[in-house]
Structures are given as C-alpha cells and as structure tokens.
Amino acid sequence: MNEVFFIFASVHQTLQAEEELDKTIYKFNVVPVPPYVNEGCGLGIKVGEKEHEEIERFLSAKGIELLKIVTC
Amino acid sequence: MIYLDNAATSWPKPEIVYQTHDCVLRNTGNAGRGVNQASLAAGRQLLYTRERLARLFNIEKSERIIFTQNVTEALNTGLQGLLEYNDHVLVSSIEHNSVMRPLEFLKQYGIDYSVVPCAKDGTLDVNTLRTYVKAETKLLCFTHASNVLGTILPLKEIGQFARENDLLFMVDSAQTAGIIPIDVQEMNIDFLAFTGHKALLGPPGTGGYYLREGLSMKPLIYGGTGIHSATLGQPKVWPEGMESGTRNTPGIAALGAGVDYILNEGINKLRLHELSLTKLLIEHLEKIEGVEILGPQTPERRTGLVACTFSGLSPDSICSQLDRKYGIITRSGLHCAPFAHKTAGTERYGALRISPGIFNNADEIKTLYHALSDILRGEKGIE
Numbered sequence: 001m002n003e004v005f006f007i008f009a010s011v012h013q014t015l016q017a018e019e020e021l022d023k024t025i026y027k028f029n030v031v032p033v034p035p036y037v038n039e040g041c042g043l044g045i046k047v048g049e050k051e052h053e054e055i056e057r058f059l060s061a062k063g064i065e066l067l068k069i070v071t072c
Numbered sequence: 073m074i075y076l077d078n079a080a081t082s083w084p085k086p087e088i089v090y091q092t093h094d095c096v097l098r099n100t101g102n103a104g105r106g107v108n109q110a111s112l113a114a115g116r117q118l119l120y121t122r123e124r125l126a127r128l129f130n131i132e133k134s135e136r137i138i139f140t141q142n143v144t145e146a147l148n149t150g151l152q153g154l155l156e157y158n159d160h161v162l163v164s165s166i167e168h169n170s171v172m173r174p175l176e177f178l179k180q181y182g183i184d185y186s187v188v189p190c191a192k193d194g195t196l197d198v199n200t201l202r203t204y205v206k207a208e209t210k211l212l213c214f215t216h217a218s219n220v221l222g223t224i225l226p227l228k229e230i231g232q233f234a235r236e237n238d239l240l241f242m243v244d245s246a247q248t249a250g251i252i253p254i255d256v257q258e259m260n261i262d263f264l265a266f267t268g269h270k271a272l273l274g275p276p277g278t279g280g281y282y283l284r285e286g287l288s289m290k291p292l293i294y295g296g297t298g299i300h301s302a303t304l305g306q307p308k309v310w311p312e313g314m315e316s317g318t319r320n321t322p323g324i325a326a327l328g329a330g331v332d333y334i335l336n337e338g339i340n341k342l343r344l345h346e347l348s349l350t351k352l353l354i355e356h357l358e359k360i361e362g363v364e365i366l367g368p369q370t371p372e373r374r375t376g377l378v379a380c381t382f383s384g385l386s387p388d389s390i391c392s393q394l395d396r397k398y399g400i401i402t403r404s405g406l407h408c409a410p411f412a413h414k415t416a417g418t419e420r421y422g423a424l425r426i427s428p429g430i431f432n433n434a435d436e437i438k439t440l441y442h443a444l445s446d447i448l449r450g451e452k453g454i455e
Contacts, residue, residue: 013135
C-alpha cells in the first residue's frame with residue numbers, strides 16, 4: 001500500500017491541520033518530508049491511502065489549503 | 073509595593089502566565105526546527121497564541137500574525153517594509169518615538185511624513201486629515217491611544233477615511249490591546265502593531281503585528297526560518313517567512329495564556345474595572361491644589377493612565393518620593409513621546425504618569441492620594 005503525504009506551505013498550516021485532525025478519528029502522523037520534495041515547510045502529514053481524499057475534503061472545509069500531495 | 077505603572081508594563085500577571093512560561097521553558101524545543109516532539113510542542117504553542125490573538129482582534133487568518141520582540145520592532149517592520157521612495161505618511165501629534173524615529177530615519181530614503189495636530193488634550197478631529205493628504209500619501213499611521221495623555225483616537229472613523237481615500241491604515245495599539253476592544257475588520261486596519269507585556273498580560277520580549285491578507289511587505293530581518301532551507305531566497309510564506317531566527321516560545325506561550333485570561337474574563341469587564349479606578353483617581357487628584365490633569369476630562373475617552381503636573385513642582389521629584397518613601401511605583405519624564413508632551417505643553421518638565429491596571433483596587437488609589445497629599449505639603453518649588 002502506498003503512503004500519502006500532505007504537504008503544506010507553512011509549519012503553521014501543518015499544525016493547524018494537525019489540530020483539526022486531532023478532533024477526528026482519522027489516523028495520521030506529522031512527519032518530516034525529504035528535501036527532494038522541493039516545496040512546503042519540511043513537515044508533512046502522512047495519512048492512509050484509502051482515506052486521503054476524504055481527509056483532503058475535510059481540511060479544505062476547515063479552510064486549510066494543501067500545497068501538494070506526494071505519494072510514495 | 074503599590075504598582076501604578078501599568079502603561080509601562082503590566083504587573084502582576086495572571087498566575088497562569090507565570091506557570092505557562094515556566095512549563096514551556098522546561099518542556100519544549102525550537103519551534104519549526106524539525107519534526108521531533110519538542111519542536112512540534114513549541115510550534116503548537118505559537119499556533120495557540122496566534123489563534124487566541126486572532127480571536128481577540130477579529131483576524132480571519134491567524135497566519136497573518138507575526139511575532140516580534142516588542143511593538144517597536146513591529147512598527148519598524150511595518151514602516152520599513154511597506155514604505156518606498158517618494159511615499160508620504162500622516163501621523164498624529166501624540167505619537168510615540170517608536171513611530172517618529174523610524175520615520176525620521178526613513179527621510180534619507182525619500183520617505184516623508186506630516187504631523188496632523190491634535191488638541192491640547194490629545195483629541196483629534198478626523199475632518200482635518202483631508203487637509204494633509206497629498207498625492208504621494210500612502211499610509212495613515214496612528215496610535216490607538218496616547219501613552220502620555222491617555223486619549224483614545226477614533227480608529228473606526230480614521231479607518232473609514234483611509235478606505236474612502238485608498239490609503240493604508242497602520243495602528244499602534246501599545247496602550248490599548250487587551251483592554252480596549254480592537255476589531256481589524258470593523259476598523260479597516262491594514263497593519264496592527266501590538267505589544268505583549270502591557271494589557272495583553274504577557275511577559276516582556278513579546279509583541280507582534282498583523283498585516284491584512286493580500287498585502288505584502290519586506291521583512292525586517294532575513295535568515296533561518298526552518299522552511300525552504302535549500303533555497304537562498306527568503307521564503308515568502310507567512311508566518312515563517314517573516315519570522316527569521318528562533319522565536320521566544322516560552323514568552324509567546326505565556327502571552328497566549330494572558331490573552332486567554334482576557335477572553336475568559338471578558339475585555340469589557342476588565343475595561344470597566346480600569347475605568348472605575350481611573351474615575352476614582354481623577355476625583356482624588358482634583359482635590360489636590362495645583363494639580364493639572366492632562367488629557368480628556370471625560371474618563372470614557374481615555375485609557376486607564378492619568379498623567380498630571382503640579383504647579384511649580386517637579387514631577388521627577390514627586391515620582392521619586394512616591395517610590396522611595398511610600399513604595400508607590402509611577403513614572404515621570406517624557407515617556408518616550410516628546411510630541412505628545414509638546415501637544416500638552418509639558419515638554420519642559422514632563423509629567424507624572426499614574427497608570428492603574430486590572431489588578432489594582434480602590435484602596436491603592438486612596439493610599440496614593442494620601443501619599444501625594446503628604447509629599448505636596450512638604451515639597452518646595454522647581455528651582
């Protein structure tokens with residue numbers, strides 16, 4: 001199964017996303033993003049592949065924009 | 073000690089402010105520097121304080137709030153970051169040196185300013201602004217309240233004037249943030265500078281600013297931000313791109329605790345308490361012969377501070393005696409605001425500023441009154 005990383009423009013947005021996801025039952029982790037992903041703030045949120053579209057919609061509804069989605 | 077110098081810095085702080093500072097200093101790392109738990113914990117503290125401030129000032133996106141070490145740094149960032157060659161600024165005649173000195177510095181880069189005169193009590197007729205606007209005018213930079221006269225300026229009306237004339241509106245809220253309501257949307261504020269250690273009840277070394285979304289400006293300081301480390305250019309991402317160097321996480325977290333205290337207590341309740349002390353203070357000062365109270369005579373039009381002069385007597389001497397003989401802390405001098413003293417006509421000897429805070433009570437005001445009465449009975453004139 002692939003791993004999906006949500007990349008945000010800032011640490012601030014990443015932690016805002018974490019704060020919102022903490023209130024849900026979604027499984028996620030705040031993780032480092034390798035430097036070759038040459039965008040974002042160096043942090044990312046790893047989520048399950050099956051849930052990632054649902055989580056993306058959830059964050060969007062909370063006004064938190066994703067910069068990029070990376071699948072490894 | 074009776075502390076009546078809250079316009080300089082508030083004291084004491086709510087107990088939770090001390091506890092938060094200690095806890096965060098002991099338990100967190102460097103915000104935005106890595107994904108270790110200590111760094112993330114620090115980052116969450118910054119987020120928390122930003123969100124509390126956003127609620128207090130009705131700011132839509134908390135990422136538009138940037139932390140600095142004080143309001144002076146915030147004002148410098150705004151003035152040096154927004155203004156360019158040939159720009160013109162309007163300020164009031166009760167501004168602090170934290171605005172006047174950066175503007176004087178910027179003259180060498182072709183940036184000019186005009187001073188809109190206030191009345192002797194610091195009040196401003198917004199209709200006079202129009203007279204001073206030029207084609208080059210870009211910014212209105214006004215204090216919310218004078219740190220000498222206590223006079224509250226009509227931000228909503230000034231903000232409306234700025235909007236109607238397509239001008240940017242910058243506000244120095246050093247004397248009001250946390251005790252007088254501020255709504256950046258209702259007041260049309262583009263740039264709000266605040267300090268953390270006064271009515272926001274945080275520790276010294278904290279402050280910041282808000283810049284409206286859609287506006288951009290140069291940072292004051294460039295360097296490590298914890299993000300986009302591989303690129304040499306400064307990141308344009310807010311808030312991190314504007315916060316080079318390690319933030320004062322324990323202080324900012326403690327500031328968040330202070331703002332929380334204000335939100336929980338209610339800013340109007342705190343203001344009413346301060347107002348009741350101001351009224352009592354004015355009533356007592358008026359009983360003393362030879363005392364002239366500066367600023368508006370209506371307490372509702374002023375903040376909690378009351379500055380006064382004494383016929384033929386030195387404010388410095390009275391301030392010193394209050395401190396050394398009675399343990400009562402006040403402040404004399406020019407209060408880093410010579411323009412305001414010139415407006416009031418007190419630039420030669422300054423004034424004695426008495427500034428109660430939310431933790432003072434009526435008995436302390438009465439003790440001050442008796443001490444002042446004692447001192448004035450024995451004081452000789454200025455030689």
